Amino acid sequence: MRDKLIFAGLFGLGFAILGAIWLQTTASIAQTTPPEDAPVLEITVAGEAEGTIRIALRPDLAPQHVERVVELAESGAYDGVVFHRVIEGFMAQTGDVQFGRADGDTSRAGMGGSDLPDLPAEFTDEPFARGTMGMARSQQPDSANSQFFLMFAPAPHLNGQYTVLGQITEGFDVLDAIKRGRGPNGAVLGEPDVMERVRVLD
Numbered sequence: 001m002r003d004k005l006i007f008a009g010l011f012g013l014g015f016a017i018l019g020a021i022w023l024q025t026t027a028s029i030a031q032t033t034p035p036e037d038a039p040v041l042e043i044t045v046a047g048e049a050e051g052t053i054r055i056a057l058r059p060d061l062a063p064q065h066v067e068r069v070v071e072l073a074e075s076g077a078y079d080g081v082v083f084h085r086v087i088e089g090f091m092a093q094t095g096d097v098q099f100g101r102a103d104g105d106t107s108r109a110g111m112g113g114s115d116l117p118d119l120p121a122e123f124t125d126e127p128f129a130r131g132t133m134g135m136a137r138s139q140q141p142d143s144a145n146s147q148f149f150l151m152f153a154p155a156p157h158l159n160g161q162y163t164v165l166g167q168i169t170e171g172f173d174v175l176d177a178i179k180r181g182r183g184p185n186g187a188v189l190g191e192p193d194v195m196e197r198v199r200v201l202d
Contacts, residue, residue, distance in 0.1 A: 031129055031167065035060055039070060040201040041133075041166060043078075047193030048179040053150070053171035054201075055133050062122035062165040065135050065144065069165065070200050072097060072114060072146055078198035083178055084109035086193075087186035090155065092178045093136055094195055095147035102194045109192075113145030121163060128158040131175070133166035150175055 034056040041055040059066040072078055077097045084100050085093040094100065098112025121141040128134060128151055136147035144163060152175065168175060181188040 049177035051174035055166040082192035093149040126164040131168035
């Protein structure tokens, strides 16, 4: 009987320890809440996906990146820009205002940016979860400019390596319907889906 009680106690203790570890891990990767007055980016998508995506921007995490996206959206620079790189189970990338316009030649989409200077990295501990908006960059950390991506699924390997600047609050069905690309790079062939209109809501 004594041995059974010891075994039961150790078994229960094991579960308690595992539970504590799980709670600690969950807390460390949980997303924080956007400020109540955070600006909202509204993207009207056209193509295979039809509808609206709304993103709560995070100036508390990445003030310079949010300021850049707001500036480009308010100027109309993002209107008509395609989702040029879309990888199933990973993310959809857009925002190349230089080479990614649907009414032009998009063969170089993903290689350009805006005429504004590149941004310094604003990396944080905020995790890349489903619906996270992250800023695209080259291999150089301080190279983000206008391109961004939206996550289909969590990607822990991006944590702390790319700037998080928002989180989708509405329109996950639209996100999931965006036309997928092909090959390991996810290049979208034919007619990519497009950000028909991008605006900032007060």
